[in-house]
Amino acid sequence: MISLSSIIETFIADFITLYHGSILPSQFKALAAMKDCRTTQSRVMLVQCNDCEKQVFVPHSCGNRNCPHCQSHECQQWLERQLKKEVPADYFMLTFTIPKELRSLAWQHQRLLYSIMIQCCWETVKTFVQNDSVLQGNAGAITVLHTHSRSLDYHPHIHLVMPAGAINQKKKLWSFKKSEGKTRCLFNHKALAKVFRAKMLDAVNKAALTLPVNYPKTWVVDCKFVGNGEKALVYLGRYLYKGIIQEKDIIACKDGQVTFRYQDSKSKKMLTRTLPGSQFLRLILQHVLPKGFRRTRNFGFLHPNSNRLIALLQYLTGINPNKSSAWFRERPKLTCKCCGGIMKIIKTMIPPSHKSRSFPYKLTKEEAVLVM
Numbered sequence: 001m002i003s004l005s006s007i008i009e010t011f012i013a014d015f016i017t018l019y020h021g022s023i024l025p026s027q028f029k030a031l032a033a034m035k036d037c038r039t040t041q042s043r044v045m046l047v048q049c050n051d052c053e054k055q056v057f058v059p060h061s062c063g064n065r066n067c068p069h070c071q072s073h074e075c076q077q078w079l080e081r082q083l084k085k086e087v088p089a090d091y092f093m094l095t096f097t098i099p100k101e102l103r104s105l106a107w108q109h110q111r112l113l114y115s116i117m118i119q120c121c122w123e124t125v126k127t128f129v130q131n132d133s134v135l136q137g138n139a140g141a142i143t144v145l146h147t148h149s150r151s152l153d154y155h156p157h158i159h160l161v162m163p164a165g166a167i168n169q170k171k172k173l174w175s176f177k178k179s180e181g182k183t184r185c186l187f188n189h190k191a192l193a194k195v196f197r198a199k200m201l202d203a204v205n206k207a208a209l210t211l212p213v214n215y216p217k218t219w220v221v222d223c224k225f226v227g228n229g230e231k232a233l234v235y236l237g238r239y240l241y242k243g244i245i246q247e248k249d250i251i252a253c254k255d256g257q258v259t260f261r262y263q264d265s266k267s268k269k270m271l272t273r274t275l276p277g278s279q280f281l282r283l284i285l286q287h288v289l290p291k292g293f294r295r296t297r298n299f300g301f302l303h304p305n306s307n308r309l310i311a312l313l314q315y316l317t318g319i320n321p322n323k324s325s326a327w328f329r330e331r332p333k334l335t336c337k338c339c340g341g342i343m344k345i346i347k348t349m350i351p352p353s354h355k356s357r358s359f360p361y362k363l364t365k366e367e368a369v370l371v372m
Contacts, residue, residue: 137166
């Protein structure tokens with residue numbers, strides 16, 4: 001398997017030469033971190049076996065949220081938090097997309113435009129829930145920002161997962177819509193798109209940003225039934241902290257070119273794409289979010305501040321918050337290569353040195369998620 005760190009090592013000089021004027025600090029930091037992740041250049045930690053007391057040095061991961069190696073445990077923790085908030089209702093995943101004419105504006109003002117997109121998505125569904133003849137209450141939603149298409153091009157959009165239910169706190173009433181038939185729908189997707197478009201344009205104007213001269217009157221919002229929401233949340237959780245490409249999908253790196261595979265969204269067929277190495281790095285790094293920007297946010301009664309309300313609702317409706325435990329995995333432990341005992345961490349963040357490298361320790365796939 002071709003590692004991303006080896007690709008960065010090979011093409012980093014060409015990349016910096018070509019794009020030095022447009023590399024953002026957050027992108028350069030991600031590039032440097034992924035380049036050294038679990039290599040001889042990374043820091044190490046000293047671990048000791050509880051049984052035979054053998055000591056070895058283990059390389060740290062870089063911990064960057066864009067690295068394909070790192071933060072599997074964080075993804076798992078996020079998924080557990082979301083699944084434990086299950087409520088008795090059908091779930092839907094709504095995808096809000098801005099037209100291609102606005103992508104340049106989004107790229108130039110990423111922090112602001114991404115925040116506007118997320119807020120406008122929430123305001124749109126909140127309005128529809130409040131005006132719905134059945135629901136008429138407070139909505140709840142989980143939003144996840146994606147900036148890439150399947151071919152890794154720049155394509156900012158918001159996935160919003162929400163139950164078809166609402167809480168009326170004044171009446172202390174839980175209302176929900178039961179979806180039936182082959183074409184299950186929460187709200188009309190064309191109506192959602194019109195309201196989302198209006199809210200986005202108004203927010204962009206209030207932010208004193210200049211809209212492009214020509215942008216389409218018709219925008220696109222997709223609304224899909226996703227059962228109890230488990231599989232949709234598992235899918236979204238894969239792309240929260242581990243970058244936009246898995247190393248198993250990088251299939252070739254030769255003659256200055258990098259080839260990767262992806263699944264076409266329409267045909268569902270696996271396709272390949274080949275780019276010069278420097279352009280491939282550019283493709284990866286354009287999806288690095290601004291420092292501190294949160295890709296996922298919870299709103300309404302699914303906000304962390306409403307955990308007690310969710311627990312009460314689950315109790316009254318007989319929902320077991322732990323029934324989705326099949327998706328939960330216990331964090332694996334480091335084990336001794338000599339006796340199989342459990343190893344404990346003695347010291348962390350040790351600079352790489354010849355002495356530390358005299359105790360090689362190769363991580364298994366399961367153990368790799370520990371090294372943060």
